[in-house]
Amino acid sequence: MTEPNHLPHRDVPDHQPVAGGIAARARAAASPSYLSRLNPEQREAVETLDGPVLVLAGAGTGKTRVLTCRIAHILSQGRARPGEILSVTFTNKAAREMKHRLGEMLGQAVEGMPWLGTFHSIGGRILRMHAEMVQLKSNFTVLDTDDQVRLLKQLLQAEGIDDKRWPARMLAGLIDGWKNRGLGPSQVPSGEAAVFANGKGGKLYASYQERLKILNAADFGDLLLENIRLFREHPDVLRQYQHRFKFILVDEYQDTNVAQYLWLRLLAQAPSPSPTSPRASVPSPLVGETPSDPIDSLQDGSPGLDASHRSGDDEKNVAKLSAPRNICCVGDDDQSIYGWRGAEVDNILRFEHDFPGAKVIRLERNYRSTGHILAAASHLIAHNEGRLGKTLRTEDVDGEKVTVTGAWDSEEEARAIGEEIEDLQRRKENLNQVAILVRASFQMREFEDRFVTLGLPYRVIGGPRFYERAEIRDALAYLRVVNSPADDLAFERIVNVPKRGLGDATVQMLHDHARKRRIPLFEAARAVVETDELKPKARGSLRDLLTSFDRWRAQAEVASHTELAEAVLDESGYTDMWQKDRSADAAGRLDNLKELVRSMEEFENLQGFLEHISLVMDRDGGAEEEAVSLMTLHSAKGLEFDNVFLPGWEEGLFPSQRTLDEQGRAGLEEERRLAHVGLTRARRRAKLYFATNRRIHGTWSTTIPSRFLDELPAHNVEITESKGGSGWGGASGYGPSRFDNVESFGSSYGTPGWQRAQANRARGGRQNHGFEERQTSYGSRDAGGFSKQKRTPLVIEGELIAKSTGTTSDFNLKDRVFHQKFGYGHVVKIDGNKLTIAFEKAGEKKVVDSFVERA
DNA sequence: TGCCATGTTTTTTTT
């Protein structure tokens, strides 16, 4: 166990946060206001500017505050200018948050921090400036997972590998994993590379990289990996950045993977004094193994990757770090929940070893949760072994105990939570302060269904990203082809979207042509159009398409990029395609397209837009009306709510069986950290649930309560009865009585019934906002796959009736209307404000008039 | 080329 090596505080008096003794006050008087609001530990973390610092910041201890104050401090002390501070976060959200807070703190005084961003966006940025050094052009495309898979599919096909047995997705995952670990094609352990397609894995990885270069593209992993290669092969470039970045700050350090770690380490080294370039020693691209660097040999993501594995000749590197730079990493080993993605908790556990002389500061005062919640969370996480150890404490009241509630099945669970939330609502709690955190996103559905029938406004956080939606990706593909004709992937995506009669056959022949002559698809198309290899019809529409692109490219020279985008979307018939589409989400897609064009305004030009879009474009929360938040535990990290509901604490689901199977003990610990994250999101109330029955892949199965529930300290937990009557009765087993009890209750699930619907209605919901937020869930499909309504509209007649206002609807019979979820239809019956509408796609439904608009 | 039927797979988590 890691004994907290408590380094003595410096001269900071150990006092209460704000109050402070004489010394503190004196100091406060002399020092900027931002310091006075910090507690001693936080203050130490902010003021220790020289040398490596590791801040172990438990949940709710003011991590972000420390980071932003530290930046403010550096600036106000004149230690560096904004452009000399490298500040990396893990997610765009975090980056935005920091920018925001910094802005508040510094006012307009400092114009934006140019080097504050995610690992990927900063990596990409650096890469663009030196692209030619890694065989790319500065306008390279960033491929997302979708492109990646399609590319790999082509490679598999070329190799004659059955992509049924060896799915491209799987290969993509492997490659991703290798890149996360900083491994180029030649560095992948042969045993591992052989796993795929009978030994062809390594070769495929290599040819994938080659293809990327030809396409002038990089995937997410490359943004870092190629950056590392760049730094290694061009020490002069590295030195330039080492000089530039006087201070390095890293957020969520526990989530860094090996590649990120390597990247950071390169930047954190003191610039090597000798400009004599050792470049010659590292010639080949990634391929050349660089045996001099032991980190390269590090290959196993397993727990074996520990200090001992790395050390040995690591000493040499450590020596290089002997004058460690001013790097400050902030993290919490107890909140490391991205191991599956290559994050190495070891990075944080090993910090002191990697950065000798590091100062370790623990932030243990929690300013978020009440006593019971904090105690429960701490007790739970104490079951983990591999941790640095922190003891969170609070000065808050004990508050309410954490509750654990058993439900018969997942539906009852949803119902119980729904009722609790209505309770809160009645007590005038703000719904924005209520969150439901689930382990896996499929759990959300039941809650959505429930909330829709209750008329509880809710909002799904996370979910499909804006730029992952099919229509956005299509639009982007058009722009990509305009911008760089050689973008084969984009071209292929849109040749036949909207349908132009250019099907697989045509594309295939373009491919053959392109491959034979080693030219991009677009050029191949140009050539083919001149021949009569194609049927007249296909030839004609292909020619039209090419002409259009020529026109757009010409227009790009003169018109603004937003105008261009509008023209492209219009003239290509893409907008038309959706306008003609009758399905329910077509309107939403058109909105998204508008939103896309609008967001382009924020960029200088098309090029700039395209460079950023794939990395930083994510949902911007619209105008927030009061609503319950629904999200996964992962996306809840960093957030906090007064009331947190944690459903699904069952073996197999919450310690996720899959994680257990794949990661064993480490997996269990990660799941436990996830539980810890969940609990610590709560400020005042944390409510846990488990269901005895849950549907998995369509079949009902019986589940048992999560072991995490047993690990909670009895003193801080209260077992409550579910309103349905089933409870977490005794300590053991499931007595028949309980079963029976529940059975009577269960008679109605599966076929959501009238009775319940009516009972709920009687209780009086308000206007239902449930539909507003979420558009059809899993949007992105390949070209042409216009996703029809995926989710069966859950409308039991009458359930959507929110309020009988008595007022007559201002709709008339036969009016043509549009509904967010069901699409177009016409009114067939009117009953007060309740309309019966025959939808073109969804059939006849009864809905409240406020949910439809005139079409 | 486009539609329908059948068969198959799904449920982490994300830059």
Next chain:
DNA sequence: AAACATGGCA
């Protein structure tokens, strides 16, 4: 159970 993919048919 439902959404997806594939393959056969018109």
